[in-house]
Amino acid sequence: MSKKAQVLLVGCGGVGTIAALNLETGGHAAVTAVLRSNYSRVISDGFHIKSCDHGDIPNWKPSQVVNTIPTQSEVCFDYVVITTKNTPDHLPTMADLIEPTIVPGKTVIVLIQNGLNIERPFLEKYPDNICLSGVSLIGSHETAPAVIEHEDPDRLIIGAFQNPLLQKETGDAIAHQFVKMYSGSGKTDCIFTSDVPFHRWQKLVYNACLNPICAITGLDTGRIRLAEDTVSTLLRPAMQEVVAAAKAVGIILPSGIEDRMINIDPLTMYLRPSMLEDVQKGNLVEFETLVGEPLREGISRGVSMPTLTVLYHTLKAMQWRLKEQRGIIDVPAKGEYLKDGSK
Ligand SMILES: NC(=O)C1=CN([C@@H]2O[C@H](COP(=O)(O)OP(=O)(O)OC[C@H]3O[C@@H](n4cnc5c(N)ncnc54)[C@H](OP(=O)(O)O)[C@@H]3O)[C@@H](O)[C@H]2O)C=CC1
Numbered sequence: 600m601s602k603k604a605q606v607l608l609v610g611c612g613g614v615g616t617i618a619a620l621n622l623e624t625g626g627h628a629a630v631t632a633v634l635r636s637n638y639s640r641v642i643s644d645g646f647h648i649k650s651c652d653h654g655d656i657p658n659w660k661p662s663q664v665v666n667t668i669p670t671q672s673e674v675c676f677d678y679v680v681i682t683t684k685n686t687p688d689h690l691p692t693m694a695d696l697i698e699p700t701i702v703p704g705k706t707v708i709v710l711i712q713n714g715l716n717i718e719r720p721f722l723e724k725y726p727d728n729i730c731l732s733g734v735s736l737i738g739s740h741e742t743a744p745a746v747i748e749h750e751d752p753d754r755l756i757i758g759a760f761q762n763p764l765l766q767k768e769t770g771d772a773i774a775h776q777f778v779k780m781y782s783g784s785g786k787t788d789c790i791f792t793s794d795v796p797f798h799r800w801q802k803l804v805y806n807a808c809l810n811p812i813c814a815i816t817g818l819d820t821g822r823i824r825l826a827e828d829t830v831s832t833l834l835r836p837a838m839q840e841v842v843a844a845a846k847a848v849g850i851i852l853p854s855g856i857e858d859r860m861i862n863i864d865p866l867t868m869y870l871r872p873s874m875l876e877d878v879q880k881g882n883l884v885e886f887e888t889l890v891g892e893p894l895r896e897g898i899s900r901g902v903s904m905p906t907l908t909v910l911y912h913t914l915k916a917m918q919w920r921l922k923e924q925r926g927i928i929d930v931p932a933k934g935e936y937l938k939d940g941s942k
Pocket residue numbers: 609610611612613614615633634635636637682683684685696711712713735736737738739740741873885
């Protein structure tokens with residue numbers, strides 16, 4: 600890796616900014632970051648990063664900061680790294696947005712996002728491109744525009760999503776290159792996996808259950824553990840349903856995984872999952888990829904998933920509320936006649 604790889608990174612929030620920092624400080628990559636709401640703040644003052652891995656860094660900027668996706672005739676990127684929230688129920692999709700920059704059969708697409716089946720829209724649209732999976736175990740949030748508070752160390756598991764048109768070895772080799780590039784700074788723990796589905800399902804035991812329960816109740820993970828019988832009546836049953844769905848798909852998760860995930864962070868860290876942050880910021884939530892997809896996988900194979908079903912439909916209603924708040928959907932005014940003539 601002599602010449603720096605050109606990386607386009609879309610979504611500089613909690614996860615994306617630390618990913619950009621790791622890639623830049625590693626010395627093997629030059630990052631062009633596509634920003635949206637924090638663009639003008641970053642252009643003037645840079646990011647203020649408070650990181651448990653990197654320390655306190657005021658005024659930090661990646662190599663380039665832009666506010667639109669560049670076209671492939673402007674710059675030819677080796678990698679497009681996506682670290683946005685994943686909300687396929689809100690168009691346009693990210694697979695459509697990155698089209699101007701993708702060179703068929705060349706650009707490597709890297710999804711550092713939670714959830715299941717997230718690669719499908721990319722493999723459908725770019726069948727000849729390698730798509731990498733990044734399962735991130737970080738705790739990092741944008742607490743004010745361009746202020747990143749990173750309190751739980753960055754651990755990233757990289758592998759290639761299975762692409763039926765490409766050899767597994769080709770994807771694995773590119774995944775190894777990405778691990779080397781991401782780990783260059785020595786300040787992060789980034790490892791390769793040849794078993795992407797296992798790691799995605801294992802992380803879902805946490806994300807499909809704790810993220811929605813915290814988002815719906817407004818409680819952090821420590822308070823969920825303190826609150827009466829919430830773990831035994833809600834959290835553990837939901838986790839058991841995810842483990843059963845994984846088994847139906849052919850993935851055997853380690854026994855005791857539910858307890859490991861419940862206790863994965865110290866209780867008094869009072870960790871706030873990303874979905875809780877989103878609801879409190881009025882952002883849309885990732886309910887389809889975190890809850891909807893594992894639910895559909897399980898239900899279609901005959902697994903009984905009553906807890907996850909209720910969580911899913913509650914989140915769906917919350918998403919509708921969030922869309923109304925953001926002006927994404929129109930709601931008839933009070934007393935207004937509806938199209939069918941009723942009020
Ligand atoms: N935060 C965490 O600790 C963890 C998060 N994850 C996962 O990582 C992924 C990223 O999460 P997180 O970092 O928390 O997300 P954030 O909400 O902190 O950041 C997402 C960023 O993407 C930007 N964005 C969204 N759409 C676009 C677009 N079209 N163009 C440019 N920028 C865009 C947002 O901008 P804007 O401000 O304009 O909306 C925001 O800056 C998610 O899948 C999450 O589940 C995984 C592990 C831990």
